[in-house]
Amino acid sequence: MKGDKNENSELKDSPPDNGVQTSQYNSISPPASPVADEEPFSTYFEDKVPIPESENQIFSFRKLWAFTGPGFLMSIAYLDPGNIESDLQSGAKAGFKLLWVLLLATIIGLLLQRLAARLGVVTGMHLAEVCNRQYPTVPRIILWLMVELAIIGSDMQEVIGCAIALNLLSVGRIPLWAGVLITITDTFVFLFLDKYGLRKLEAFFGFLITVMAISFGYEYVLVKPDQGELLKGMFLPYCAGCGPVQLEQAVGIVGAVIMPHNIYLHSALVKSREIDRRNKKEVKEANKYYFIESTIALFISFLINVFVVAVFAQAFYAKTNIQVNEQCNATGSPHTDLFPLNNDTLEVDIYKGGVVLGCVFGPAALYIWAVGILAAGQSSTMTGTYSGQFVMEGFLNLRWSRFARVLLTRSIAIVPTLLVAIFQDVQHLTGMNDFLNVLQSMQLPFALIPILTFTSLTSIMNDFANGWVWKISGSVVILVVCAINMYFVVVYVTSLNSVLLYVLASLLSIAYLCFVVYLAWHCLIALGVSCLDFSSRGQLGLSRHTDIYLLNDMDTDSVVER
Numbered sequence: 001m002k003g004d005k006n007e008n009s010e011l012k013d014s015p016p017d018n019g020v021q022t023s024q025y026n027s028i029s030p031p032a033s034p035v036a037d038e039e040p041f042s043t044y045f046e047d048k049v050p051i052p053e054s055e056n057q058i059f060s061f062r063k064l065w066a067f068t069g070p071g072f073l074m075s076i077a078y079l080d081p082g083n084i085e086s087d088l089q090s091g092a093k094a095g096f097k098l099l100w101v102l103l104l105a106t107i108i109g110l111l112l113q114r115l116a117a118r119l120g121v122v123t124g125m126h127l128a129e130v131c132n133r134q135y136p137t138v139p140r141i142i143l144w145l146m147v148e149l150a151i152i153g154s155d156m157q158e159v160i161g162c163a164i165a166l167n168l169l170s171v172g173r174i175p176l177w178a179g180v181l182i183t184i185t186d187t188f189v190f191l192f193l194d195k196y197g198l199r200k201l202e203a204f205f206g207f208l209i210t211v212m213a214i215s216f217g218y219e220y221v222l223v224k225p226d227q228g229e230l231l232k233g234m235f236l237p238y239c240a241g242c243g244p245v246q247l248e249q250a251v252g253i254v255g256a257v258i259m260p261h262n263i264y265l266h267s268a269l270v271k272s273r274e275i276d277r278r279n280k281k282e283v284k285e286a287n288k289y290y291f292i293e294s295t296i297a298l299f300i301s302f303l304i305n306v307f308v309v310a311v312f313a314q315a316f317y318a319k320t321n322i323q324v325n326e327q328c329n330a331t332g333s334p335h336t337d338l339f340p341l342n343n344d345t346l347e348v349d350i351y352k353g354g355v356v357l358g359c360v361f362g363p364a365a366l367y368i369w370a371v372g373i374l375a376a377g378q379s380s381t382m383t384g385t386y387s388g389q390f391v392m393e394g395f396l397n398l399r400w401s402r403f404a405r406v407l408l409t410r411s412i413a414i415v416p417t418l419l420v421a422i423f424q425d426v427q428h429l430t431g432m433n434d435f436l437n438v439l440q441s442m443q444l445p446f447a448l449i450p451i452l453t454f455t456s457l458t459s460i461m462n463d464f465a466n467g468w469v470w471k472i473s474g475s476v477v478i479l480v481v482c483a484i485n486m487y488f489v490v491v492y493v494t495s496l497n498s499v500l501l502y503v504l505a506s507l508l509s510i511a512y513l514c515f516v517v518y519l520a521w522h523c524l525i526a527l528g529v530s531c532l533d534f535s536s537r538g539q540l541g542l543s544r545h546t547d548i549y550l551l552n553d554m555d556t557d558s559v560v561e562r
Contacts, residue, residue: 047198048274051286067289069202070269072209073383074113075297077262078106079212079304080154080380081161081350081373082440085433086249086256087305088353091312092319092346094246096226096233099309101250103234105257106302108477110294112258112448115455115466115474116266117290122464124277126268127447128394130454142515143446144395148412150260150443151391153436155384155413156420159183161350162377163421168354168370177421184414187381188406198272208379209300215372216307222361225310233313234306251488255437258481260447261387266294267451268390280463287464312353315360319346328359335359349433385409438492441485445516448478453523471527482516 049069054060077083090098120126125133131143163179174182193201239246275286316324324346325339335355339346348356350373358366388409392398400408420432452474458465466474493505525533 048272049198050274051282063285064289064292067273067286068293069199070117070266070272071113071290071294071297072300073202073205073269073386074262074266074294075301076205076209076376076379076383077154077259077265078109078257078298078301079209079376080158080384081164081377082154082157082433082437083256083305084161084308084373084376085350085353086252086437087308088312088348088350090249090253091309091314092316092348093249094239094242095313095317096229096310097239097242098246098250098253099230099233099306100235100237101253102257102305102309103302104237105254106298106305108254108481109258110298111474111477112263112451113266113294113298114291115451115470116263117270117294118287118461118464119451119455120267120270121275121286121290122277122283122461124271126271126390126394127264127451127454128268128391130394130460131450132395132397134454139515139518140395143450143519144391146443146446147261147264147391147395148388150440150446151384151388152413152416153439153443154259154261155381155388156417157433157436158377158380158384159413159417160377160421161373162381164351165370165374165377168351169367169374175421176424177418180417180421183377183381184410186378187385188410190378190382205379205382208375209304211375212372212379213300213304213307215368215375216304216311218368219311219357219361219365219372220307222365223311223314225314229313230306230310248488248491251484251491252437254481254484255441255444255488258444259440260443261384261391263447263451264391264394265383265387268386268394283464311357312348316346316348316356320344321346324356324359328355331359331362333359384413388412434492438489441488442512444485445478445482445519448481449516449519449523452478453519453526456523456526456528475523475527 049066051066052060052062054063057063087102090102116127119130123130128144128147132140135143159180160176162183163174163176166174166179166182167176190204193204239250270286270290273286276282320343321339322341322343325336325341328336328339333355335358338352338355346356354366354369354373357369385406389406392409424432452466452471454460456466456471456474493501496502521532
């Protein structure tokens with residue numbers, strides 16, 4: 001912490017033009033300054049939340065409340081139907097033994113979200129916008145397509161999760177395809193709640209998180225898990241007697257928790273507060289409060305995930321199909337045929353999970369479970385739509401009306417989701433969910449590598465660039481997360497048992513790895529590995545000296561003088 005004079009200094013203190021050194025990073029022109037007579041265009045909410053003034057306070061609850069919102073919207077991705085399904089499968093297959101993996105994955109997620117929030121606060125642009133300005137055209141388009149695939153995969157899980165919840169609540173009267181149409185329709189309605197004010201929309205998301213906490217908390221209290229085993233599983237990083245099934249589930253937990261589109265989303269959400277980015281003290285303060293808010297939000301999401309894991313660990317760990325069949329038959333459940341008369345270990349998804357809760361603990365448990373899934377699916381569908389808007393606007397620099405942007409981003413996911421809903425039965429969606437998890441796992445490098453790259457460049461982040469501790473720890477975390485998810489992909493592909501698919505996967509893997517290596521190369525140069533900077537005249541795409549543009553408030557119509 002420097003003196004008061006330095007604290008109030010402007011961030012955009014940049015060297016004069018004649019002092020800028022040329023290098024390979026100058027190949028992309030900096031973004032043009034906004035034209036003064038151009039019609040204002042909002043890529044986010046039309047209003048911004050003002051931050052109250054406070055005199056010489058280290059911490060202010062009023063300021064924390066003002067910054068509260070973006071972190072909770074971001075945390076919804078940790079509570080989507082894909083995560084809930086991963087939680088219940090973890091409990092059913094491994095008991096309490098993998099809770100420590102869930103805790104570790106959430107902590108890693110928090111550190112990555114910190115980088116995303118800092119990028120948005122310091123630059124005034126979200127990750128997609130920075131990628132648009134820093135990567136050449138071809139890599140930029142490929143990156144956009146990869147991120148869109150991740151959003152589509154996540155969106156399909158979320159919309160179908162809502163449809164499954166509606167099917168359970170209606171006792172099968174609402175088919176899957178009708179549930180998809182209902183979800184898509186009400187998402188359009190809810191998305192325009194921000195017209196009544198940003199804080200009202202954030203309050204609505206808070207309400208949905210509360211519904212999830214109450215619903216899954218009810219199940220937790222009803223089942224009464226063993227607290228000793230729960231704490232042991234959470235803080236003892238060991239899995240006694242675990243085999244390949246539990247290992248794959250552990251990998252699946254990491255893949256479900258850390259989602260690529262959420263990095264893009266969070267870097268955009270933090271733009272919703274009034275922050276003078278030219279004031280170093282305000283930027284530093286915003287980073288602090290956003291990190292505190294994100295920590296609280298992810299702690300709450302972690303507790304909700306623990307509720308789900310603990311319920312299925314206590315009630316259904318090591319149970320067989322025939323045992324559950326007998327229990328459902330004894331209660332007169334119409335879903336007895338879901339569980340064949342054999343001694344295979346019980347396999348559950350969010351649909352079967354609700355059914356077995358209803359068989360063992362009564363109809364109320366089933367309906368309350370469905371309400372929780374509906375809240376999870378609806379909230380994550382809405383934030384997924386925002387992710388799609390930010391990514392498309394940022395990468396393609398769209399200047400469309402708000403309704404057109406929402407319609408396009410929704411339509412991209414509607415078609416594949418409807419096809420699945422029409423041709424797939426609600427009772428047989430586990431295979432599709434595994435494929436979508438693999439699809440999202442493959443896209444992780446396309447969010448994690450760029451965020452580490454740009455937050456490590458002093459030309460973009462100035463005094464807020466990553467230090468060596470963050471550079472090294474961030475590199476290790478991203479390497480481990482990507483390696484874990486690639487293992488998940490390999491396991492899935494090898495289980496397909498098709499030579500043709502093996503050949504196709506091999507060809508796609510070569511192209512995929514080439515692009516990942518390209519991004520990693522730029523990332524290593526940004527981290528300071530200068531030996532990889534082969535040519536000072538090469539057209540490689542990153543710009544070391546764009547801070548005069550990037551750190552200017554891109555939301556205003558003022559022209560920056562060079």
